[in-house]
Amino acid sequence: MSVRVGICGLGTVGGGTVNVLRRNADLCAARAGTDIQIVQIGARSVNPDCDSDKIPVVADVFAVATNPDVDIVVELIGGSTVARELVLAAIASGKHVVTANKALIAEHGNEIFAAAREQGVTVAFEAAVAGGIPIIKALRDGLSANRIEWVAGIINGTGNFILTEMRDKGRDFADVLAEAQALGYAEADPTFDVEGIDAAHKLVILAALAFGMPLRFDAVYTEGISEIAPEDVVYAEELGYRIKHLGIARQREQGVELRVHPTLVPEECLIAQVNGVMNAVMVKGDAVGPTLYYGAGAGAEPTASAVVADIIEIARASVAQSPSSLVPASPLGVAVDALRDPGVLAIADTVSAHYLRVSALDKPGVLSQLATIMSARGISIEALIQKEPRPGEDRVPLIMLTNETLESNLRAALTEIEALESVVGSVVHIRKDGLDGQT
Amino acid sequence: MSVRVGICGLGTVGGGTVNVLRRNADLCAARAGTDIQIVQIGARSVNPDCDSDKIPVVADVFAVATNPDVDIVVELIGGSTVARELVLAAIASGKHVVTANKALIAEHGNEIFAAAREQGVTVAFEAAVAGGIPIIKALRDGLSANRIEWVAGIINGTGNFILTEMRDKGRDFADVLAEAQALGYAEADPTFDVEGIDAAHKLVILAALAFGMPLRFDAVYTEGISEIAPEDVVYAEELGYRIKHLGIARQREQGVELRVHPTLVPEECLIAQVNGVMNAVMVKGDAVGPTLYYGAGAGAEPTASAVVADIIEIARASVAQSPSSLVPASPLGVAVDALRDPGVLAIADTVSAHYLRVSALDKPGVLSQLATIMSARGISIEALIQKEPRPGEDRVPLIMLTNETLESNLRAALTEIEALESVVGSVVHIRKDGLDGQT
Numbered sequence: 001m002s003v004r005v006g007i008c009g010l011g012t013v014g015g016g017t018v019n020v021l022r023r024n025a026d027l028c029a030a031r032a033g034t035d036i037q038i039v040q041i042g043a044r045s046v047n048p049d050c051d052s053d054k055i056p057v058v059a060d061v062f063a064v065a066t067n068p069d070v071d072i073v074v075e076l077i078g079g080s081t082v083a084r085e086l087v088l089a090a091i092a093s094g095k096h097v098v099t100a101n102k103a104l105i106a107e108h109g110n111e112i113f114a115a116a117r118e119q120g121v122t123v124a125f126e127a128a129v130a131g132g133i134p135i136i137k138a139l140r141d142g143l144s145a146n147r148i149e150w151v152a153g154i155i156n157g158t159g160n161f162i163l164t165e166m167r168d169k170g171r172d173f174a175d176v177l178a179e180a181q182a183l184g185y186a187e188a189d190p191t192f193d194v195e196g197i198d199a200a201h202k203l204v205i206l207a208a209l210a211f212g213m214p215l216r217f218d219a220v221y222t223e224g225i226s227e228i229a230p231e232d233v234v235y236a237e238e239l240g241y242r243i244k245h246l247g248i249a250r251q252r253e254q255g256v257e258l259r260v261h262p263t264l265v266p267e268e269c270l271i272a273q274v275n276g277v278m279n280a281v282m283v284k285g286d287a288v289g290p291t292l293y294y295g296a297g298a299g300a301e302p303t304a305s306a307v308v309a310d311i312i313e314i315a316r317a318s319v320a321q322s323p324s325s326l327v328p329a330s331p332l333g334v335a336v337d338a339l340r341d342p343g344v345l346a347i348a349d350t351v352s353a354h355y356l357r358v359s360a361l362d363k364p365g366v367l368s369q370l371a372t373i374m375s376a377r378g379i380s381i382e383a384l385i386q387k388e389p390r391p392g393e394d395r396v397p398l399i400m401l402t403n404e405t406l407e408s409n410l411r412a413a414l415t416e417i418e419a420l421e422s423v424v425g426s427v428v429h430i431r432k433d434g435l436d437g438q439t
Numbered sequence: 440m441s442v443r444v445g446i447c448g449l450g451t452v453g454g455g456t457v458n459v460l461r462r463n464a465d466l467c468a469a470r471a472g473t474d475i476q477i478v479q480i481g482a483r484s485v486n487p488d489c490d491s492d493k494i495p496v497v498a499d500v501f502a503v504a505t506n507p508d509v510d511i512v513v514e515l516i517g518g519s520t521v522a523r524e525l526v527l528a529a530i531a532s533g534k535h536v537v538t539a540n541k542a543l544i545a546e547h548g549n550e551i552f553a554a555a556r557e558q559g560v561t562v563a564f565e566a567a568v569a570g571g572i573p574i575i576k577a578l579r580d581g582l583s584a585n586r587i588e589w590v591a592g593i594i595n596g597t598g599n600f601i602l603t604e605m606r607d608k609g610r611d612f613a614d615v616l617a618e619a620q621a622l623g624y625a626e627a628d629p630t631f632d633v634e635g636i637d638a639a640h641k642l643v644i645l646a647a648l649a650f651g652m653p654l655r656f657d658a659v660y661t662e663g664i665s666e667i668a669p670e671d672v673v674y675a676e677e678l679g680y681r682i683k684h685l686g687i688a689r690q691r692e693q694g695v696e697l698r699v700h701p702t703l704v705p706e707e708c709l710i711a712q713v714n715g716v717m718n719a720v721m722v723k724g725d726a727v728g729p730t731l732y733y734g735a736g737a738g739a740e741p742t743a744s745a746v747v748a749d750i751i752e753i754a755r756a757s758v759a760q761s762p763s764s765l766v767p768a769s770p771l772g773v774a775v776d777a778l779r780d781p782g783v784l785a786i787a788d789t790v791s792a793h794y795l796r797v798s799a800l801d802k803p804g805v806l807s808q809l810a811t812i813m814s815a816r817g818i819s820i821e822a823l824i825q826k827e828p829r830p831g832e833d834r835v836p837l838i839m840l841t842n843e844t845l846e847s848n849l850r851a852a853l854t855e856i857e858a859l860e861s862v863v864g865s866v867v868h869i870r871k872d873g874l875d876g877q878t
Contacts, residue, residue, distance in 0.1 A: 016726075031651075141748060142576045212469060289734065294731040334470055
């Protein structure tokens, strides 16, 4: 008996998946306990980087999704419109589904998982978050004994590449972005990556697993890195921090925080040392404490590594008599009907420490005015850098780190500060996260 | 229906396991799809740090192992003699087994897994390696699509604590060891930790999973950290390296290398930044590339996190009709009869780069003699530090980094070097590993 796989989409990840399944066929069979056979590929064209020789290729991906000879449908076409229809069609035909599609899971996961449960099939999506890093399985299986306190991840390689270059070489955002586009790390339209939408998709999936909650893409706060100035990278460094674009999901008493934004992280934290296009996710559990998972977050073969691991998991299950019961009751680690929504906090109701950069006129009393406004709101200044004005300039930058405070409180203070006559323009503020002092 | 657990041993890990199972009972039940009930504890005394209230405690652990009301036996008594009998008795009684016992698995795993297969039960041991880090499941499930090229880990917290202190504070080995003993990080007899035996146990388990091979504890090369001198830590640093006590398992064409020894690691590698008692394991797969897993390698609750995750995994399987087929065909990720032994290379047949420290008389021509010996054996000197002798001393240290060479070739060169009249005493040599240039 062999497990029969149909692959929809033969782009970068589809090609990588075919290559890994073929190259490591012996290993995969030993680990699955059964041969894994690619019986059909749905793609409009073949991929020259992929050895699809002797595998029937059809143009219509829906023919693969409903092919009676296919046990597992692998959705690698991307996007969330056709992909949704395709996955629902596969489920309706009683197929297990493996997908690398974060947008699909983040936006339509609730519907898809409900349909899968109805049909007694499973949906696996290890490749949807952090590429080859097995973070989905770590949360679902490896850390299942823990009440997860928070998850914080560098889950977009393009953004991390840009921030790494900005820091290492003192370059500015636009300059590095152009290079990233030339290198193929960033899309022609880089919005998804640099504005945090891609990271938000992934964060929503991590949060659902960590907290046993439905996918709440509607509720993530998202802030990109396009406003990060080289001087903020330098000041952060002076204060002992690096700026990373983090997705953070944290359980609070009042609900869950779901936010993607540039974040100052203590430089001695391992995650601060994760550079270039690499990804890393920290998970803090009540029993295990802090853990970290690191690896390639994208690319043909790293992503294929995760896709094929999901195929092997389902194949292992199929070797037993009752496939649908062999994989966890729900793709999110708890049964769909056991999911509960703790509520997602609005960004105004979240708590963070902050990095602030105020551009102030170089005259007496400004610092005192700032300190008075902050103090009246219970915000303390934990660190401060004030530089002399450069020759010929009448403005000085004032850089501050605050203690933890409610975001709405900080914003009110910023409004008052920006109204001061001695303050020029708006205040730059970047959230800071000590990651519980964990390295 | 609930899954009934019997716990043998109520020391640090046993107490932690009871506490985590009770504190997170709701979560564990949701994730397992069934209640998990501790029906009996086998221990000679209760643990004051543990809430075992209302759980029947018996002194005889074998009564737990054969109790007809127990589905899963959790072996936390340690050691490898009684523990072996206990686990075999539990298996013979048709129980699934969860253990945190690395010595047991490394030394008797082959026998135990064969017995488990015979009985159609499973043996889970996530807690045996790197405490709370889910590295067993990462290798078995998350990276199952990969041909693993190598695994390299900081898998003994005591050793890492000592090396971290030596580097940070310039202290010497004996001094830090005494402190570690006072802090409870090191045992009164520290041999297992500092001489690498504990790490060797864990490495053998990682290698079995990575390469689908039997447990070969008989074949690991083991070298401790007790000979590391503070000056070597300093010279390594000057050359851009940190000394870490690594367990390394690497697939070579001729067989597998299994070795535990102090290792120079490039300081820009993430694993070089892992400090104190923390553990980390790097895994390089052919598809995924380098990945890293980091967390607490010991302690009551981090270890319990892994033990309870294993219990949940077996409980999830038990919810289905065919428990024994729900867990992977073999505890090592492939069926017991699919394991193959690629052969373990003797240390003389392994390949490494090396750090060498030669104590030489301060007279002309020494360096030339050394270089001639090395060059004749095809060993090149990649970096060199030669310091002026201190006032009143007639010896100078010569520090060298070599290229990769067969260990037997290096040892032959060292014998010749040590025979030189101008060389005093034996040459210090520490292996170096660039970890494929991966950070």
